[in-house]
Amino acid sequence: MLLDQQYLFAPGPTPVPDRVKHAMNQPMIAHRSPEFPKLLEEVSTRLMPVFGSQHPVTILASSGTSALEAAAANVIEENDHVVVIIAGAFGDRFASICETLGAHVHRLNVEWGKACTPEQLEDFLRSNPKNLKAVFATYCETSTGVVNPIRELGHVTKRLTDALFIVDGVSCIGAVPVDMKEWKIDILVSGSQKALMLPPGLAFVAVNDTAKEVIRNCKAKRFYLDLNHYLSSYENDKSTPFTPAVSLIYGAQEVCNMFEEEGFENVINRHQVLKTMVREGLKAIEVPLLTSDEDASPTVTAVRTIDEPSKQIKKLLKDKFAITLGGGQKKLKGEIFRIGHMGYCTPFDVLKVLASIEMTIKILEGKNVMGIALKRAEEVWMENV
Template sequence: MLFCKESLFTPGPTPVPDRVKQAMNQPMVAHRSEVFSNNLKQVATRLMPVFGSKEPVIVIAGSGTSALESAVCNVVHEGDHVVVVVTGVFGERFASICESYGVNVHRLDIEWGTACRPEQLETFLKGLEHPVKAVFATYCETSTSVLNPVKDLGAVVKRLTDALYIVDGVSCIGGVPVDMEEYQIDILVSGSQKALMLPPGLAFVAVNKRAKEEIKNGPKKRFYLDLNRYIQSYDEGTTTPFTPPVSLVYGANEVCQMIEEEGFGNVIKRHEILRDMTRAGVKALGLPLLVENDADASPTVTAVKPADGKANVIKKYLQEHFSMAIASGQKQLKGKIFRIGHMGYSTPFDVLNVLTALEMVVHELEGRDTFGIAVKKAEEVWKAHV
């Protein structure tokens, strides 16, 4: 076997650009200093267009799940009724968090690998007997690579209910369009280690004015994830209630710089092209996509479901022969799919590398003449877009 560089194609963590690493390597500073406060202020403000938020984006030291939990425990009370749209593992995560807080969860379960249609949500909401406090949805369902139509779902939520509309954007924000006002999202959460090109460790929460009010009068049983504390700390001079990960905030500021330099519209377009290249290449290889409907496919991750069930064989082969890390399936999709991340610091050449690797492994496993065929289709997509 030939030496290959370690390459990372998991749907989070994702590769961290050198310039972000360098920003994180700046000398440590006190988190109550003016210099850090200025840095945090920039991050909170510069992330606003990325989250489509009219308010500064809240930064929490935590994983994506901490952001999800904060979106539950700050606005939903014990005994409340909520709807959770479950299209995969991370929809289930929202449901589990709500259940932990003694909330009555009404699950709208969608077949894994398809997106939730607005009509499905409409029918579901109309069938409920209780008024709901909140509707939870997942923008990109990482476990299936589905991108839910969160804008259309939001329109349904707001037409039929007075509920808060809360969206998990962990594995796509930074790579997809979003406008909280237009999409009617009240709380939008994300994490640092996906399309935002950072190591794990930062959770982001964007809230609108209504959510802010709800948070102010939220349940008592919260402390670390009490978003009110974070909002107040911003108001009192852009700081954080608890010690923030200083280096990651420096890194986040550099990420904002990179996004601004490329132009956020171009970033979004790039992700769409990466998805289309990946899907075209995988199809050319005769490998079935889990998400059959192009309109349901996320620009940040692609799940592949080999007909012969060799998902884990392929994953292992790529790691062992090409030092290339992709992700396997989770829960009911365990062993049935593999997933390719193409978000954040990812470019056409990265997608072409993973397609080349797939050409090699399919040739090896099935003896088919696959060389160049996936790459060819992907190049055609690239060419057509630029």
């Protein structure tokens, strides 16, 4: 009934717009030819407002986790003390990276499904060593669909410590507001395959002057992910130290066109509407959500499953409706599924996923809630047209 169509609602990778695919199909250029520095400078600069950065954004040919590692590996030296806010699987990953690098990691564990409050961070910092190298936070915790109050956490960090404030923005940058200077973020990282509407394969690292200084003096050994190579290569000849993923950067150039045409304020607003449509629609049919409205991410929504294991629901949505969702990770495995609604996603896409959930409830439970989530979602859309 659906031909070859497949609908990608994973919380990344996300659908790639046709015009981005076309842009990536431009003829290959040599990255040591004069064309490439022009392209890199343009894209690095046009991404500044998206990252709320005062400086061009560094682009690596690697995926999101490498950006997390680069952010940590370029500042942490053996036996450094760091705090990692852990409210889900990706906070946990940030901690593992820091541990691998030989740091003493102080884990601020937050209940999965909730955001870290500024008070929690303040209490934690007061009861832990003062000579911290860095505080690591996750903007959107993909595994739970929670956004942490980055601005407030940044202010607490700077008020109480001299630590760098390092933020994982992988599953939300491109869909949310951010201001590195005002929010006190020293390093902000992201990947290409989420709200930035690109295939996987690019990592982005935005660095402020304070962090640049720390990176310059950091004695830890690294090579491909040494940000000094990238920063000086960019400074000297607007290039990259190693072979860049040229096609993906052409794609990023087209994404910049799309952001600017829509207006980045409108991009952010669209994601708020998508989030509200999903949440209000699901509430209307009494599907329980993992997070509160306040803590909820505009890019991914975690749905609790009660009677049916999430694996069966996911399988049915895939088999009958060709819809790919995310499952639960680590301690939430089997207890939730996750709907990605970021990047190249419109209100029509939300209607699609809600209709499929309505019909899945009919198939699994025999309960007819068809049209109810859709009605509520349409109302939300209409309030925002």
